[in-house]
Amino acid sequence: MSETTFPRVAVLGGAGTIGTTVIGAMRGAGWPADRIVAAGRSGDSLDAVAEQYGVETSTDATAAVLGADVVVTSVKPQDMRALLAQIAPTLPADALVLTPAAALPASFYESLLADGVAVVRAMPNTPARLGKGAISISPGTHATDAHMDLSERILSGAGLVVRVPEEQIDGVSVVSGSGPAFFYAVAEAMAAAGMANGLDKELAEALAAQTLIGAGALLEESGETPAELRAKVSSKGGTTLAALAAMEAAGLQGVFSAGANAAIARAKVLGEELQQG
Template identity: 45%
Template sequence: MKVALLGSGVMGSAVLSSFVRADGVTHVAVTDARAGHAREVAERHRGGAPVEVSGGDDNVAAVSGADVVVLAVKPQHVPALLAQVADAVGPDAIVVSIAAGVTCAAIEQALPAGTAVVRVMPNTPATIGQGVAAVSAGATASGDHLDLVELLLAGTGLVVRVPEEQQSVVTAISGSGPAYVFHLIDALAEAGTAGGLPRALALRLAAATVAGSGAYAQTSGEHPALLREAVSSPAGTTLAALEVLDDRAVRAAYGAAVRAAARRADELAAPPGGRA
């Protein structure tokens, strides 16, 4: 199976790491407007797997004969890229987009009728295999198409299926979510530094606490409210801190932030002159 990866930025490189380990992949052709960069990315992923990885800037050549075509460029560059490669997309190829806010319908309109399109919202922790990717089927994408995309993305972390109309909320939670978590880590570290800890130690403590708590929440099977209660001794330090967070309406602020991000995602997905 040949995969064409059009775009080799942060997310393109992250999914490439998964592609070269996926069963059935024999060749990944990586392209970028910066041909030298694409070749460097390809070189880093050669070896360790029976997969040929090539790099360059010829999108049409990469797409020709590809079983899967992955759009990993910035959203504003997708229309021009599709116009360039549409005629080279094979009738049985799957086109996978990881470009935020670009709908399946918009991609389908630029491709030969009946082309299977799958939309994916990944996030940056995919770079270390601990990301989240939500996949949605376009009009003609089947369960088998989604199975294949999930197989290709398995090395990036958690992969879930959602209806495309839920992609804006997914973007607001897991797509933008790492920034909220980094914001929290930075705030905790700053507070630790203000309390007298060396800055480097405060940052290590904050990052490790967030990482460990997230892993614990994911593996324990308990509702996070119960996990929170287990840490909160009567009249203890944790309850004193949580009272401040409740007084400052931090929970409500997170809800408002997610709603704002989802609205913005909807705006980005809307075609000029109207909604999709």
Template identity: 45%
Template sequence: MKIALIGSGVMGSAVLSSLVAADAVTEVAVTDVRGDVAREVAARHDGEAASVSGGADNAAAAAGADVVLLAVKPQYMADALASVRDAVGPDTLVVSIAAGLPSTFYERRLPAGVPVVRVMPNTPATIGRGVSAVSPGRHASPDHVALVETLLAGTGLVVSVPEALQSAVTAISGSGPAYVFAMVDALAEAGTLLGLPRALAQQLAAHTVAGSGVYAAESGQHAAILREAVSSPGGTTLAALAELDERAVRAAYVAAARAAARRADELAREADPEGADGEGHRE
């Protein structure tokens, strides 16, 4: 299977690591507006199971590809689609990892019938601990979705959701790392105020959050039950949680996620006004 990866930035590079690890992939052609950058990215995977090449010609990379994966910023997506349009056909699967753009945006700019799958990843995918939500467009089949899930398996958790839920996904897992980084920063700052060396406070905060996240994901228990297990009656944790409740921290997280989802809807409408007028998917 040949893959064309259009874009070799942070997320493109993260996806590339997963692609070359997939058994079905034999060739990956990576492109970037700066061909030298694409060649450098490709060279890092030299000698792996799949053949990886780099360059600046999107059309050449997409020619004969089974999957064209678009990893460019939303504002450059229309140009990227124009550059590969003549190289794709009904048997080519087009996958986008750009935030905000609905599948109708791609379908109107590609030949009729080309299947499109939209993916919302997050930055921990760069270390194989990310979350990617996959949504099929109108021409994509369950087999297309399954293929994308397989290709992205190396980036972390991959889930399939209806496209109407992509804004909610953006609010939780897409933007979520920033909320967590803010928590790490606050805990580290608290540690320094309490007398810990700054580097140690940062280390304690980051590893506590990381370990707690893994524990929550793998325990199978509701987060409220896990929280209660740490909270001894009259103890330090309950005193801390009471302060958080007094300052409505839980409510602030909910409000933040809702604000992110609203903004995701707005960005989708701004980027694809035709898609919001009743044609196709509405977010």
């Protein structure tokens, strides 16, 4: 398929957080609205997607996949088995299944869909909504380089797209998939620390948010590493170094390691539970 053609893409769960993000990224990258169909369960939320992006909509996933070149399965892992059963009869044999779901291996899809189906797993994140995502893609057993190229093309408007082997997806999920939630938790913790030291809530939240936004922009634009930028804030004998030392002593790195371990353990358990049916 040439770069100048636009494969027909069915986004199942197209009114959800990630489904809408994928549609927005495609539309932003010039994908024609009439080459995208968003399928969901609620007519009202689909109407909002149609209004914003001009795409076709359907409340019937079985019908939506008819004639699709790519099927994006953007539903919660717990809803995936039922969705695959629903679309299996009408899924075109040569369609690419591009799935953002956490926890479920490509083999899950391969075992429930027709033999030889091409599956690519993606791990997106919510900043992709603004084209500032960090997204990985990984091939399943039957996905070719052409399928990976097509997946990258679909997601390129959503931000940085990297290719990793499937066994690294849980690691990606910890850093960039869940990472935005960690960032917001840090914003909340910083604001709480300000409130504990006399700032009112509104001021503390505004300062914490703008500080994280500004620090992120500086990281992006300066070309310096986090360690270099950290050193520029940390005067010798000053307050920041005292704070960082206390945070380290309280287990800062351990906090993130514990979070990563918990997320990876949860992905394993959830994946095993859902594969058993």
